[in-house]
Amino acid sequence: MPRYDAPIRDMQFIFHDVLALQNYSNLEGFSDATPDIVDQILETGGKFASEVLFPLNKVGDAQGCKRAEDASVKTPDGFPDAYKQFVENGWPLLSKTPEMGGQGLPNALSIAISEMMSSANMAFAMYPGLTSGAYEALMAGGSDEQKQKYGPKMATGEWAGTMNLTEPQCGTDLGLIKTKAVPQEDGSYKITGQKIWISGGEQDLTDNIVHLVLARIEGAPEGIKGISLFVVPKYMVKEDGSLGERNALSCGGLEEKMGIHGNATCVMNYDGATGWLVGDEHKGMRTMFVMMNEARLGVGLQGLAQAEVAYQNAADFARERLQSRALTGPAAPDKPADPIIVHPDVRRLLMDTKSFVEGGRLFTYWTALHGDLLHKSPDEKMKEKAGDYMALMTPVVKAFLTDRGLKACNDALQLHGGTGFTREQGVEQFVRDVRIALIYEGTNGIQALDLVGRKLAANGGRAVFTFFAEMDDFIGQHEGNEEMKPFVEGLSQAKAELQDATTWLMQNGMSNFNNAGAASTDYLHLFGLTALGFMWAKMAEAALEKRGDDPFYDDKLVTGRYYMSRILPETAAHLAKLKTGAEPLMALEADRF
Amino acid sequence: MPRYDAPIRDMQFIFHDVLALQNYSNLEGFSDATPDIVDQILETGGKFASEVLFPLNKVGDAQGCKRAEDASVKTPDGFPDAYKQFVENGWPLLSKTPEMGGQGLPNALSIAISEMMSSANMAFAMYPGLTSGAYEALMAGGSDEQKQKYGPKMATGEWAGTMNLTEPQCGTDLGLIKTKAVPQEDGSYKITGQKIWISGGEQDLTDNIVHLVLARIEGAPEGIKGISLFVVPKYMVKEDGSLGERNALSCGGLEEKMGIHGNATCVMNYDGATGWLVGDEHKGMRTMFVMMNEARLGVGLQGLAQAEVAYQNAADFARERLQSRALTGPAAPDKPADPIIVHPDVRRLLMDTKSFVEGGRLFTYWTALHGDLLHKSPDEKMKEKAGDYMALMTPVVKAFLTDRGLKACNDALQLHGGTGFTREQGVEQFVRDVRIALIYEGTNGIQALDLVGRKLAANGGRAVFTFFAEMDDFIGQHEGNEEMKPFVEGLSQAKAELQDATTWLMQNGMSNFNNAGAASTDYLHLFGLTALGFMWAKMAEAALEKRGDDPFYDDKLVTGRYYMSRILPETAAHLAKLKTGAEPLMALEADRF
Secondary structure, three states: OOOOOOOOOHHHHHHHHHOOOOOOOOOOHHOOOOOOHHHHHHHHHHHHHHHHHHHHHHHHHHHEEEEEEOOOEEEOOHHHHHHHHHHHOOHHOOOHHHHHHHOOOOOHHHHHHHHHHHHHHHHHHHHHHHHHHHHHHHHHHHHHHHHHHHHHHHOOOOEEEEOOOEEEEEEEOOHHHHOEEEEEOOOOOEEEEEEEEEOOOOOOOOOOEEEEEEEEEOOOHHHHHHEEEEEEEOEEEEOOOEEEEEEOEEEEEEOOOOOOOOEHHHEEEEEEEEEEEEEEOOOOHHHHEEEEEEEHHHHHHHHHHHHHHHHHHHHHHHHHOOOOOOOOOOOOOOOOOOOOOHHHHHHHHHHEEEEEEHHHHHHHEEEEEEHHHOOOOOOHHHHHHHHHHHHHHHHHHHHHHHHHHHHHHHHHHHHOOHHHHEOOOOOOHHOOOHHHOOOOOOHOOOOHHHHHHHHHHHHHHHHHHHHHHHHHHHHHHHOOHHHHHHHHHHHHHHHHHHHHHHHHHHHHHHOHHHHHHHHHHHHHHHHHHHHHHHHHHHHHHHHHHHHHHHHHHHHHHHHHHHHHHHHHHHHHHHHHOOOOOOOHHHHHOHHOO | OOOOOOHHHHHHHHHHOOHHHHHHOOOOOOOHHHHHHHHHHHHHHHHHHHHHHHHHHHHHHHHHOOOOOOOEEEEOOOOHHHHHHHHHOHHHHHHOOOOHOOOOOOHHHHHHHHHHHHHHHHHHHHHHHHHHHHHHHHHHHHHHHHHHHHHHHHHHOOEEEEOOOOOOOOOOHHHOOOOOEEOOOOOOOEEEEEEEEEEOOOOOOOEEEEEEEEEEEEEOOOOHHHHHEEEEEEEEEEEOOOOOOOOOOEEEEOOOOOOOHHHHHHEEEEEEEEEEEEEEOHHHHHHHHHHHHHHHHHHHHHHHHHHHHHHHHHHHHHHOOOOOOOOOOOOOOOOOOOHOOOOOOHHHHHHHHHHHHHHHHHHHHHHHHHHHHHHHHHOOHHHHHHHHHHHHHHHHHHHHHHHHHHHHHHHHHHHHHHHHHHHOOHHHHHHHHHHHHOOOOHHHHHHHHHHHHHHHHHHHHHHHHHHHHHHHHHHHHHHHHHHHHHHHHHHHHHHHHHHHHHHHHHHHOOHHHHHHHHHHHHHHHHHHHHHHHHHHHHHHHHHHOOOOHHHHHHHHHHHHHHHHHHHHHHHHHHHHHHHHOOOHHOOOHHHHH
């Protein structure tokens, strides 16, 4: 039977040994994140994920969500009860601000809990994930009144939040939005239009749903500069905080999808629904980006999380499935055949994912820590760097971890052979569920364009040059250290290639934007591979320092060396491809495809 | 709405310009394959695939197969009628031997029709695909009586065939088979046991099903050397060819799967069923390999075929979907946005697949042509080479084309954005359907082991050295030709790397078999990339020769140059990875994964 066990030991290694949260105790909230508290949170969160959420994962896939004739939506059996426990246990409050009733712990820690929930049940975890994004957007862009009205209930998870961007004619290009907002005398707006692919647009988990909706105020400028953001609750909220009448919005249908069946993907109809402007007129995208950045880190995490659970089950299968003999002679002569984990090519499937997941985990948590530093550090220089890194790394976390996460899930399925293709076994669900993560919150191609078109160029390339300098420093510090050699050498090589690619982009991408577009995905992967190389070098440093009787640290070094020798060499192909420029891509006429 | 149009022009290019079937008119059956006849067959086959099979593809996915209480199995609506047309039109007879009523045309041509059917409806095409494999096995290993009894009806497709290998405890390792065969006085055997994952094990398409079943005769040696092959018909066949009583076998259940829902994947129970030995006692694997080789080419073709249909729909979407503006300024200023095909990164998704599919198509047809030459050439030297190539290329066709085929289907889904994740659109079905092709008929990992462990070493490496020499000859012929330069240079580089890897394997794989295992998948991909590089070089040669007013040939050259500059550079990473040897893979203890 499939299982999920939270990788607590690995998370502890990251928090205690690599990121060393304890060293930030001068920052708000960090002083409460003592190693003991961190361990306790990880243990409890892992237990909840394994025991409550994971058993509902297959149920959710098999049952899906159902829309009744009255347009209400029923989530799969067990989801409402699990959600109730989730709220009662206070999980959503972990890193929320104390002003809204939160515990104010570092977001980096909250990310670990999100990872567990996403591994255990991605479709379930999306409900609170989107609530959290909507909450952050309201905190960033909402008025004090709006924050007070919706904030505390969204912080606890008693109310949910959604993001309403997409319409049939516009996904990536939000300038094409048609949903209308008509100003009313009381300062509110009447919202009319249809939104599609709204995750959790309707459900039976929460008393209220706070929709954030992009719409165009009558007479607004064309395109993206005429888009405003509105808060549109399912039920009106009275002065005293109690729920009033039902708003004029409803779920018009559920999308049938490849995966994440447990999450209700809704067509949402707004029929003159009452909404209130969030932030300034025509500046809706600014606030929406707050929400999207938060969400993008979360989506990258989904790629990682599904890879982790797929890996665990593949490793179990590889140890248990008896089939054929080791190439070097029987390893279990007393059994009818050897466990397939004796085969190098089976181990390749496992080691590819193990080295990806552990490197990707640090990359995500490290990026999230920069988010904490951005908000909480008193040091202006540190804040600047943290903001730069958050901006630079977010598209890489989103796209690289989901592209690789899909590969990892497919590899886990592959390791299972025919069994993996059956619904019963369960691993094929991970492949179907994770697939959406390459698409939503901006397709991976859009992430790559964001990276090369916006993030690299910002402030004259300050962010990426800081990153190069940090890697150079690290390399300088460890040169000559024999045990660090494979890490330092691999990182130096990859970093040189990334720098080469960056220079190429700066020289060729500005003169012909198509060169930047043609290079974007290869550049993003070159970046991701290098960043994980840096993460592995940092982990090796920590493991060498801590190494003692605990074989955990030796395993880390083995896994890290695998990454450096068997994954990192992929950088060269990306460099060669991107340097071809746009011509090979643009040469064919559109009608000749 | 999704569509499938058979790529007839590309197939004509391969048959007329590259393989030049007309030059083999001295061989049996080839003289009937004049360009006119070939064109006519392609046209008619394409029409059948697009108009009859493709519309049933979604129906099959949505309905799946149903098993009734009496253990009969109902295929999706429309399948029986389409199958009837398929038989009546004589498609299965195309390349079957005239002795069995076939037309005796080259198998290479038959492969093109199989590709069309697999593109249009993979689940449907599997029924005749397996029949064809079973037929070939009977032709290769059966007695004259068995051939006469089953051959003609299987050749027409009136009766189906299946292969029964897998049991719950054995997939790859057929030595673990437990199904028993007990000899009877009349020379028949009573077969008892359970087989799983039997494609088309039961269905409502044909009057009879001829099961080929691997089983162990009582008292047989342990392991693979005690496995015999039996023919076990669903209905007994009387002396006069009419059907007699029902055999003691039945479908015990249908597997719920990730994809190919229209194909019935059966648990087959043999309860003392009557069967007859095919070939010699304990030598069943030899004949089964005939069947598997045939089947493996067909599976590689499925990877290609699903990539083709996914590509066609992605190209349509890219031309039609209006979203954002070209990076270099509006391309369709009169429209609200530009079609997304203006974007280099969207074109990357298309060009990757276009260059893969066209190269892979020639690779498959060229390999199939060697199969024809093996059987029909009067020239002993040619026969030897053809046999060598068939053996060497088959695992590469199977694994490389399905690995890449999955990537292509995923890329097509990705290009569709959120739409691609919906069931309604249809592209996600291609991803789910093609997924099995990486697994069945020997997982891709097993193909890689077959390549490095068996095929490379056979006859002192004769096959691979012949292949190297053929590429060297080609390179020598075209050196100095300016227009061939990108092809000659790319091929030279890739071929040198493949040769380097081959030498490394010969030096390191024999002393430690785990080195061969650890290198196997990277070696196979390096091989596949190089082989497609060679195919592209051959296509460039033909296109340059034929180039005139038809833009088809210019497009070929553009697509070929794309392959050489943006795909082929991946070889270097495979070489670097495989040269690390087994240590990085074997270092971790099994319980530390």
